[in-house]
Amino acid sequence: MQHGINGSSRAQIIPEEAWRYHLKIALVIPPVRDFYFTPQRASFLGPALLYDEIVREGFECEIFNGCSGKARRTQLPVELSYLAPYRGKEGFFKHYYRFGKLPAHLAGGILQWKPDIVFISSFAFCYALEAIEVANALRDAGYCGPIVFGGAGVSAHPAYYLQHTSATSAFVGEADTCLDAILRNPAGAPGMWYLEKENIISSASVAAKEFRPVILPMQRSSGVQYYSGMFTRGCPMKCGFCSSRLHMPGFRKASLSLIKELLEKTAWDKKSHLNIEDDAIVRDFDYLLEILYYYKKCAGGNATFSLENGIDYRALNKEKLKALAKQGLTKLNIALVSIDAAIAKRYGRTVSLDIFSEVVEAAHSHGIPTTAYLIAGLKGDTHEGVRRGLMFLSQLPVLIGISPFYPVPGIQDFEDRHFFDTISPRLCAGTSCYPWHDISTRELVELFCEARSINFSRREKNRYH
Numbered sequence: 001m002q003h004g005i006n007g008s009s010r011a012q013i014i015p016e017e018a019w020r021y022h023l024k025i026a027l028v029i030p031p032v033r034d035f036y037f038t039p040q041r042a043s044f045l046g047p048a049l050l051y052d053e054i055v056r057e058g059f060e061c062e063i064f065n066g067c068s069g070k071a072r073r074t075q076l077p078v079e080l081s082y083l084a085p086y087r088g089k090e091g092f093f094k095h096y097y098r099f100g101k102l103p104a105h106l107a108g109g110i111l112q113w114k115p116d117i118v119f120i121s122s123f124a125f126c127y128a129l130e131a132i133e134v135a136n137a138l139r140d141a142g143y144c145g146p147i148v149f150g151g152a153g154v155s156a157h158p159a160y161y162l163q164h165t166s167a168t169s170a171f172v173g174e175a176d177t178c179l180d181a182i183l184r185n186p187a188g189a190p191g192m193w194y195l196e197k198e199n200i201i202s203s204a205s206v207a208a209k210e211f212r213p214v215i216l217p218m219q220r221s222s223g224v225q226y227y228s229g230m231f232t233r234g235c236p237m238k239c240g241f242c243s244s245r246l247h248m249p250g251f252r253k254a255s256l257s258l259i260k261e262l263l264e265k266t267a268w269d270k271k272s273h274l275n276i277e278d279d280a281i282v283r284d285f286d287y288l289l290e291i292l293y294y295y296k297k298c299a300g301g302n303a304t305f306s307l308e309n310g311i312d313y314r315a316l317n318k319e320k321l322k323a324l325a326k327q328g329l330t331k332l333n334i335a336l337v338s339i340d341a342a343i344a345k346r347y348g349r350t351v352s353l354d355i356f357s358e359v360v361e362a363a364h365s366h367g368i369p370t371t372a373y374l375i376a377g378l379k380g381d382t383h384e385g386v387r388r389g390l391m392f393l394s395q396l397p398v399l400i401g402i403s404p405f406y407p408v409p410g411i412q413d414f415e416d417r418h419f420f421d422t423i424s425p426r427l428c429a430g431t432s433c434y435p436w437h438d439i440s441t442r443e444l445v446e447l448f449c450e451a452r453s454i455n456f457s458r459r460e461k462n463r464y465h
């Protein structure tokens with residue numbers, strides 16, 4: 001039975017009450033193909049939030065995680081063949097992998113469950129092909145119901161997903177905050193894009209003021225139970241290279257009462273560690289401290305946490321580090337981005353190496369390991385310029401996370417999304433080391449290897465001292 005995408009055709013197929021009780025919604029996480037990925041670290045908080053919301057609304061829901069399972073070596077895609085000469089170079093990647101299931105196997109499992117609607121999550125545009133392959137595999141296997149794409153990758157370029165599949169629609173924004181609108185009248189839901197007689201119809205997305213915080217149990221390692229949590233959305237800053245604002249515009253905070261309720265009902269372990277995945281939570285430091293205070297109260301005095309998402313060091317200082325250390329911070333990830341003030345300014349950022357060093361030294365003095373991220377390949381970057389950044393970081397007690405620049409449709413310099421219609425989304429992965437601006441692939445690979453070599457020497461040094 002074919003289900004229509006708009007509310008009226010859906011209502012014609014299933015009477016309202018039956019629809020409420022019998023609607024089965026599959027949430028699908030596609031596999032990933034890349035040189036590197038850590039599925040056990042990937043929390044997929046978006047699908048988890050949507051799952052909760054669907055169940056809360058009274059529908060039946062199942063998450064099909066096509067990204068779990070063993071990594072398998074696979075052929076380097078032809079569009080990445082320019083990387084073949086660098087494979088196996090010391091410090092660079094050797095093999096290309098598929099993390100997760102084959103699309104046809106995944107589709108088979110989904111269809112056995114007999115869903116009425118399939119939501120496919122695409123958390124990054126560089127993995128758009130994997131999401132599209134799952135949609136196509138579902139169609140090939142005979143599924144003719146609605147397929148809705150969503151996630152950060154889709155928010156960046158929804159038309160791409162519609163143009164490459166026979167999916168019914170693509171959703172821009174935060175689906176968990178307007179689920180009712182999506183299910184009741186998909187065609188009229190804010191942020192929904194769909195095809196009508198070859199034309200793309202879309203409505204503007206809305207950033208909800210209210211949303212739920214989320215905490216998910218993750219892997220267990222060395223006797224510690226890990227959790228991932230997110231309490232805020234978006235970021236008040238507007239760094240030109242960052243795609244955060246495309247999916248989650250503005251900076252919004254979940255209410256403290258909802259967070260306390262969530263912290264109280266989470267089944268904490270004797271040894272718990274919370275990975276805080278927010279982009280900008282340190283921007284409201286009192287709010288963060290209040291969350292941490294309740295976290296310790298619920299999870300116990302020994303509970304620890306980390307700030308995972310390349311936090312903006314400019315929002316920190318040594319007093320704040322002291323307060324965070326007291327609350328159990330055991331791992332800090334901060335983004336330096338660039339040491340070149342002119343390049344940073346072009347992207348709407350400032351640089352303060354003094355503040356950066358103060359934050360790093362403060363973390364070090366409290367015994368908190370820090371990873372500092374540097375982007376290589378911004379417009380105006382040169383090989384020598386990025387090397388200066390590497391040398392600066394090599395003098396500090398940090399591990400270096402080097403991120404080759406990659407564009408996301410809609411960010412600064414890549415506002416024209418049509419540009420992405422004719423290239424492979426895979427080029428937009430950081431690991432693809434594609435020469436988007438002024439640094440060549442060879443130089444990007446060299447910088448990447450040099451950063452890893454500095455990290456390796458540092459680890460060796462620490463081992464013997």
Ligand code: SF4
Nearest residue numbers: 235237239242279312
């Ligand atoms: S501070 Fe970080 S999250 Fe915020 S816009 Fe800049 S890069 Fe993005």
